[in-house]
Amino acid sequence: xxxxxxxxxNNVTIQFGGLLAIDNVSIYxxxxxxxxxxxxxxxxxxxxxxxxxxVYQPTSGEIRLKGKLVKNLTPHALVKKGxxxxxxxIRLFPMLTVLENVMLGHHCRNxxxxxxxxxxxxxxxxxxLKSINYCKQLLGVVGLENLLExxxxxxxxxxxxxxxIARALATECDVLLLDEPAAGMNTQERIELVKLIRRIxxxxxxxxxxxxxxxDLVMDISDRIVVLDYGCKIAEGSPLAIQNDPKVIEAYIGSxxxxxxxxxxx
Amino acid sequence: MVIxxxxxxxxxPQTSLGLLVVLAILPLVIKSDYxxxxxxxxxxYVVLSLSLNLVSGFTxxxxxxxxxxxxxxxxVTALLMLRLNMPYWATIPLAGIITALFGxxxxxxxxxxxxxxxxxxxxxxxEIVRLVFLNWDSLTRGPMGLPGIPSPQLGxxxxxxxxxxxxxxxxxxxxxxxxMVRIAExxxxxxxxxxxxxxxxxxxxxxPTLRAKLxxxxxxxxxxxxxxxxxxxxxxxxxxxSFTFMDSVTILSMVVLGGLASIPGVVIGAIVLxxxxxxxxxxxxYRMLLYGALMVIMMIYKPDGFWGAKHRVRNAILKNLEKKxxxxxxxxxx
Numbered sequence: 001x002x003x004x005x006x007x008x009x010n011n012v013t014i015q016f017g018g019l020l021a022i023d024n025v026s027i028y029x030x031x032x033x034x035x036x037x038x039x040x041x042x043x044x045x046x047x048x049x050x051x052x053x054x055v056y057q058p059t060s061g062e063i064r065l066k067g068k069l070v071k072n073l074t075p076h077a078l079v080k081k082g083x084x085x086x087x088x089x090i091r092l093f094p095m096l097t098v099l100e101n102v103m104l105g106h107h108c109r110n111x112x113x114x115x116x117x118x119x120x121x122x123x124x125x126x127x128x129l130k131s132i133n134y135c136k137q138l139l140g141v142v143g144l145e146n147l148l149e150x151x152x153x154x155x156x157x158x159x160x161x162x163x164x165i166a167r168a169l170a171t172e173c174d175v176l177l178l179d180e181p182a183a184g185m186n187t188q189e190r191i192e193l194v195k196l197i198r199r200i201x202x203x204x205x206x207x208x209x210x211x212x213x214x215x216d217l218v219m220d221i222s223d224r225i226v227v228l229d230y231g232c233k234i235a236e237g238s239p240l241a242i243q244n245d246p247k248v249i250e251a252y253i254g255s256x257x258x259x260x261x262x263x264x265x266x
Numbered sequence: 267m268v269i270x271x272x273x274x275x276x277x278x279p280q281t282s283l284g285l286l287v288v289l290a291i292l293p294l295v296i297k298s299d300y301x302x303x304x305x306x307x308x309x310x311y312v313v314l315s316l317s318l319n320l321v322s323g324f325t326x327x328x329x330x331x332x333x334x335x336x337x338x339x340x341x342v343t344a345l346l347m348l349r350l351n352m353p354y355w356a357t358i359p360l361a362g363i364i365t366a367l368f369g370x371x372x373x374x375x376x377x378x379x380x381x382x383x384x385x386x387x388x389x390x391x392x393e394i395v396r397l398v399f400l401n402w403d404s405l406t407r408g409p410m411g412l413p414g415i416p417s418p419q420l421g422x423x424x425x426x427x428x429x430x431x432x433x434x435x436x437x438x439x440x441x442x443x444x445x446m447v448r449i450a451e452x453x454x455x456x457x458x459x460x461x462x463x464x465x466x467x468x469x470x471x472x473x474p475t476l477r478a479k480l481x482x483x484x485x486x487x488x489x490x491x492x493x494x495x496x497x498x499x500x501x502x503x504x505x506x507x508s509f510t511f512m513d514s515v516t517i518l519s520m521v522v523l524g525g526l527a528s529i530p531g532v533v534i535g536a537i538v539l540x541x542x543x544x545x546x547x548x549x550x551x552y553r554m555l556l557y558g559a560l561m562v563i564m565m566i567y568k569p570d571g572f573w574g575a576k577h578r579v580r581n582a583i584l585k586n587l588e589k590k591x592x593x594x595x596x597x598x599x600x
Contacts, residue, residue, distance in 0.1 A: 079472030108472030
């Protein structure tokens, strides 16, 4: 059976004034696949995420979700269609608890109506109970089930990242966009994160598109890698193929020192 | 910790019930019309600041034109009662709905603005509404106002003394508080708080932020309109002078001083600032000075307000559900 392309982006270009941030890029991801986007700083990786999640509208090109064209949709409408994301600099709701953050992720799947909110019928209570149990289950998946009452802002950095992933999963998405999920994590947390991402993609059958700078992690986890440089796709393929691609090596060695060091680690 | 103890007492349902009983027997004890009038005014302020709290507290949208909604509610009620001879009870929903409609009309284009810009637009709206009251002579009689608004009538009881008015505002207040608590303890309420924290993140988890803000605005206007209608029939006179920029600022101060996004806080804020001008009356002209100083001191030492949102009950939705099973057992089996 040919796996399903859950999300595809065909010939997408976006221009900000005179700057061509993304130039005719096409990517896709299958169900249960982990696709990583790498590239030097400023290559347009986060811009690509912003297009996929509806923050920016592309200048040209199309995006398809489960084969269906999505166009001119706001971010919240895209979430309802099945794309969820996390942010490079964590964006939780700091004064809400861990559980409440995840419940907000699931909010778009519930409908209470004004009367339900005001009068708490049995139906509303049952739905609330179901939704809370679902959220607790997700918090169990990321290992935060014991911190339900903690405020999001009181969590350590690594746990905040996990909470953001749980909140995104709670939207019942098919495609999960993770923007540098390992940033600021220590070695142990990274190992756990890799396990978690694998579990989400293989057991829950979601497509994961991931931006990451830690190339060890990228090579370890990715099914396929896309390399961006100056807004263009310069390479695509398995981790092994990417490591030996002369164009990729050139882009990385020709770029900033920090990125070059990362590459030397491999 | 004292705060922890107070917190435990405040969230008990018995506390609110006890408070309600006290408020209900208060008019039997207080014989002074002046004191009753002060209580009624404070009650009106509590309703107004709770309604503004929905927009400026929970949703984090700075609105400094709240008196406009209050005024619209008052004028709608006054005109319906005077021109169409409608009974007060029939005007309550109409005043609320028409004011909410104005909230919708104002909110639809302007809620795309952020922060300061929205504040300026709401300020402008407040002024426009006041100027319309002032200049639409044929309808509002301009600066002369609309006198002789009839009192509500319940069967053979015509509201002439302050006591029935007191109970009426108490009823409106209780309904407002229940409405606000139910909203706050729902996913919709959480989504409003999410919008106030971070709109982009809220969008990214599937919250339609514009719709959330708009709903908050509409319900806020609805309650302000009902409060306005009450004011019209209670004072039996409305004029543009009662709905000025200063009134908007006073209501906003109550919300901020009490504690943004905190229902008990806002109630406390409205009581304190509502009573302050009366308590400080002996100082005559200097009282506004003290009032101002009080605000400055509060903002320096307690910027979170009297009872800030940080004291909110965590996971309230879950806790409310956990209380439920015992009640189900006593009732019919499921």
